[in-house]
Amino acid sequence: MSRTTTFLVLLAALCALCVVQAEIYYHEKFDNLDEWVTSSHSKYGKVRFSSGEKPVDREMQRGLQLAEESSFYAVSKKLPTRITNDGKPLVVSFQLLHRGRFTCGGGYIKLLPAMDQKDFHGETEYGLMFGPDICGGERRVHIIFNYKGQNYLWNKRELFVVDELTHAYTLAIYPNNTYALYLDANLTVSGSIAEEWSMLPPEMIDDPSDKKPAHWDDEPAMIPDPDDTKPEDWDKEPATILDPDATKPNDWNDAEDGEWEPPIITNPNYKGDWFPRKIKNPKYKGQWKPRQIKNPNFYPDPDLYRMKKPLEYVGIDVWTVEAGSIYTHIMIGDNVEEVLDVLKTTFVNINKLEARLEKAEREKMEREREEKALEEAEKDETAAAAEDDEDLGDEDEENTDL
Numbered sequence: 001m002s003r004t005t006t007f008l009v010l011l012a013a014l015c016a017l018c019v020v021q022a023e024i025y026y027h028e029k030f031d032n033l034d035e036w037v038t039s040s041h042s043k044y045g046k047v048r049f050s051s052g053e054k055p056v057d058r059e060m061q062r063g064l065q066l067a068e069e070s071s072f073y074a075v076s077k078k079l080p081t082r083i084t085n086d087g088k089p090l091v092v093s094f095q096l097l098h099r100g101r102f103t104c105g106g107g108y109i110k111l112l113p114a115m116d117q118k119d120f121h122g123e124t125e126y127g128l129m130f131g132p133d134i135c136g137g138e139r140r141v142h143i144i145f146n147y148k149g150q151n152y153l154w155n156k157r158e159l160f161v162v163d164e165l166t167h168a169y170t171l172a173i174y175p176n177n178t179y180a181l182y183l184d185a186n187l188t189v190s191g192s193i194a195e196e197w198s199m200l201p202p203e204m205i206d207d208p209s210d211k212k213p214a215h216w217d218d219e220p221a222m223i224p225d226p227d228d229t230k231p232e233d234w235d236k237e238p239a240t241i242l243d244p245d246a247t248k249p250n251d252w253n254d255a256e257d258g259e260w261e262p263p264i265i266t267n268p269n270y271k272g273d274w275f276p277r278k279i280k281n282p283k284y285k286g287q288w289k290p291r292q293i294k295n296p297n298f299y300p301d302p303d304l305y306r307m308k309k310p311l312e313y314v315g316i317d318v319w320t321v322e323a324g325s326i327y328t329h330i331m332i333g334d335n336v337e338e339v340l341d342v343l344k345t346t347f348v349n350i351n352k353l354e355a356r357l358e359k360a361e362r363e364k365m366e367r368e369r370e371e372k373a374l375e376e377a378e379k380d381e382t383a384a385a386a387e388d389d390e391d392l393g394d395e396d397e398e399n400t401d402l
Contacts, residue, residue, distance in 0.1 A: 022335035025083050027342070028314070030063045030328060038075045039120040045071025045323075052097055052326055056353035060346060061097070061166070063328035066320055074120045076112070076315035083111075083311040083332060085173065090307065092130055093170040093182075093339050094330040095347055098322070102162060104135040105320025108142050109330065113309035122317055125149075127307040130171050132160050141181065143171060147199045147304070155196050158189055165354045166328070168347045172336040177304045180336065184351065185343045193304045203298045210290035217283035228276035237269040 033049050050065035051058045066073055083090075096107045108131025115124055129144040129151070139162065143154040160183055161167060170182035173193070180190040194200055246262035254260065314330060329346045333339050 022333070022338050024331055024333035024335075024338055024342070025081060026079050026314070026330070026332040028077070028330040033064060036064060036075050036077045037117040037120075040118045041074060041121040042072070044075070045073045047073065047075050050326055052324075053099065054357065056357060057350055060350060061326070061328060063095075063097075063326040064316070065324060065326045066316075066318070067323055069323045070321055071323075072122075072319045074122075074315070074317050076115075076117050076120050076313045078117070078313055079311065079332070083307075085175075085305070085307055085334070087175055088334050089175065089336065090128075090173045090305070091170065091333045091336045091339050092128065092331070093168065093333075093343065094131070095166050095168045095328045096132070097166040097326045097328070098162070098164065099324030099326070100164065100322060102134065102320075102322050102325070105133075105322065105325070106318030107132040107134075107325060108316075108318065109327070110315040110317055111307070111311045111332070112313040112315055113307075114312050117313065120313075120315055120317065124315075124317070126151075126315070127309060127311055128173075131169055132167075134162060141169065141183075143179070143181070145193075145197060145199065145304075146308070147197075148308075152197045152199050155198065156189065156191075158183075163358075165358065166347065166351055168329075168343055168351075170336070170339060170343070173305050175305055177302065179305075182336070182340070185340055185348060194301075197304075199304055200301060201295055201298045203295055204292040205295040206290040207293045208290075212288045212290075216288050217281065217285060218288065219281055219284060221281055221284045221286075222278040223281045223284075224276040225279045226276075230274045230276075234271055234274050237267055237271065239267055239270045239272075240264050241267045 030049070033047065036047065038044055038047065045066060045068035048065050048067045049062065051062040052065075055061040064075070092109075092111065094109055098107070108129055110126040111128045111130075112120075112124065112126045125146065127146050129142055132141050133139065139159060141154075141158045141160055145152050158181065160169075168182070168184050170185065172180045172182070174180075177193045178190065179193055179196075181188050241264070242262040243265045244262070248260045252260050311332075314332070316327060329342075331339050331342065
């Protein structure tokens, strides 16, 4: 990220602090699921109200749980007010807990304009899609903008932690066309929307009239030395030879076994194929590229950050292999510091307690494994001692018989 972009992001964050009437428009605490509507567009997985199997704070961790394995989900809720971000930041945040070992599925949310909730599906128009996605070794945080009817993916691939703890995902979008991503309430990456999403035509393009000069050498930077010659004795030694240290076995019978021959081994003096040494190519000029010119089709757009239609719904449209993921504390606002302040109470303390509990359980399991291994070893020793005693008893009986 350039210094200019970094400055713009910091300036945007500073301006956000100066907003007189900073507001969190929506904070979904999941007191119930009454207003969450499952789409009838297709057969979707069921959702339920849950705080998870081992909550450290049942009330704080209650949320919407994806309840079925290998299922698509399409569930949404109407926002209490229509949200626009003309001339001001847009901040989106939510928390997600995966149950058990999570291997494949989405964990993102969508912010959508007016729609039919009963017909909500994967192709329904949205303004912003944000959140983690994982399948096998592939993982990424999605930040997708809808611009002029087309969805544009983030050009970066930001990794995230995959475990059994709750994690927080927060995105801030600023009116100067910059963004900032916070993972677990920590600033992770920031940059320019124009530079990191391909919504605009490139500002500079290859000059179509520029041609590679006829004398341009595309050969590699290093070439074989034309003056280097192979030594006369290079091919003197063969690749394999008879083992000079081998001796005929004493029990070898020429009449029965045939004439004895030493085994064949790799010749330690064999030099292999000869290649001339490499030297710098005196004609090499590097890979030719046409000169850059201004793109006549380029146009700036100062409103890349702006949702083109008012946001009226929040939706979860994902597919997962494993059941049990829980969404909690979905927030939409216009001031990232206010959202981060809420995360201090709804996430930071919870995450620390979860980590302590997980560590305690892990240590307990390790102790139990060690104790079990010790018990098994003691059983083996006892069994071995009993077997030795039985053998001694048998010997005593034999001596008595004698």
